[in-house]
Amino acid sequence: MKNLLICFVVLWAGELLSQNKQVLYGLEEVPQNLLLNPGSKVPQKYHIGIPFLSQIHINGGASGVSVYDIFGKSNVDINTRIRNKIFEMDEKDFFTLNQQLDIVNFGWLAKNDIYFSGGMYQELDFITYFPRDLAILAWEGNQNYLDYPFDLGQVSTTGEVLSVFHFGANKKLNDNLTVGIRAKLYSSLIHFQSINNSGTFTTRESTNGINIYEHEFQNVDVSVQTSGYASLRDADGSSEVISEILGRTFFGGNLGLGVDLGATYDIGRYWTVSGSVLDLGAVFHTNGVENYESKGDHIVNGIELIFPPLEDGEPTFPYFSNVVDEFEDKVGVDTLQTSYTQLRPLKVNGALEYRFGQQLGSGDACDCYNMGGGIETGQSVGLQVFSVFRPKGPQLAGTLFYYRRLWNFLSAKATYTVDPYSNSNIGLGMVADLGKFNFYLAADNLLLYGNIAKAKSVSLQLGINIKIYEQ
């Protein structure tokens, strides 16, 4: 039971990486594919997701460390293992978690041959880079690091929970080209970010002879922006928190706008290229904003005593408080309520596909109305690229895939992905159309499912829809 619980926790929360849904991308049988490429081909006439079940997505990863690295059974002391990892990782290593839950999802082919789709989903997104210097400072202290400038700029983290209302249009413009666009309205429940920080902390032997050391804070510019946090902190009891969060879920939060764009183009009968840009947008944080900022330079030399002549009972100077006050005056934390704009993490997908194998009955090869378009076959191979823009730059992933229609009602796609987490990531997805019901399940890092603790990332999507192909 304990292992089961750990499995669940690790799957749900401990496993992290980019927002790559490489298995699901291009799987036209899954209506939620439109959320990855609004310009995907759409085979069905209608679809409606089973509420709360149409897409459950979890994706997490840690680029430099796995659960097994720390908690794996070993003769080496756990503290030695952690210390080794701290020194092995660098400040570009990161931990991420992305989770999406489709609440409502629907779509229909209108009379003008535009496939409209819309819905609402909830998303949680978190990334933190590894602040290596601060980890060393916490783990070892400063004794062995005199003269070493600990880099405060390594602190870089963002996190948010938001609900997304979206509506999109998809149209096959001609035999070769399908395009799509999706408008998004974001309602942010809670958000924080601490990015673009800088500054150093150095302890060195005194250069001015005042005391033994000098502790220098240099060019400090560290800030944290939060929205939706202060009011929850001040809320009275859990019921107030819940009602506050529910309110924000439905347009009550800080609002933002975004757009997804996508297209699919058939090059001849067997080749297809496709691409999409997702979450090109921003959230405008104006309500419930609380920001913390520390800026400046300061050198701490300790506490100077001046031995003033005092009468009996007369208090001396508050030396320590003065040191603290001076510190706060120079590099202390200011609390501000300045509105800020947060760019959503932009995602870019691209794919090239080659189809082969047995031509399927519904293919348009013999269709005089489709002389130039692609034909549908039972198998395909291809290449995909994915990029998500994070505070310290884009994170890239490349994928090779093999797709096969096993039966009319069952398709499978296997992927091999190289990304910052690993170069041995095998993924597999299956889509089944049973009557009007559409089921799908996709996951990656399957080689490590035997022991998830060794995986540095896991991605999982599953869902149920109702799809109708004919009117």
Added chain:
Amino acid sequence: MKTNLSVPIVIVLAFIFLSSCVKDTDFDEADAILLTPVVELDLIYFNLTASDFFDSSTSNPRLTVRDTTELPFLDDGFVQDGLKKADFLFKFTNGIPRRFDVDFQFLDEENTETYSTQTNVDQGTPQNPQPTDFTQTVEGDDLIELTKASKVVISVTIASSDENLEGELNLKSKTTYYLEL
């Protein structure tokens, strides 16, 4: 052919999902995780001149001068739990041709002494100041007493003084905190 391939794939996929687990791990080891930072921090410093030990208004020697500073972090719960050892280093440089006794009295909120230590400072001359280093390691029961304190009183006592006495007494100090968190 299709059927031959797909059935094993379905079985394998189902098996993988159902059998996924965390193995060969020991999460109880989390209890053994111990941060052991060693932190070097400046403590107090001062410069006393010979004239500080003579009251010119009354023409009387002032043999002991005394000052106090709060050290509110000492009796903080974080320090009481995490501090395992503290090494104090006091570096005196004495350019006054007199010996000094220096007392460090650590007091709690009620001004009750919880820990104390003292040292002597060798005499020097204004032209040839003498260094005296005093180190004090505090651990065990002494440390428990030390971390009940929230302030320290420093008393500097000169052997004798007159109005013609010259020179400076300088102190620099630091503490090395050995923490276990």
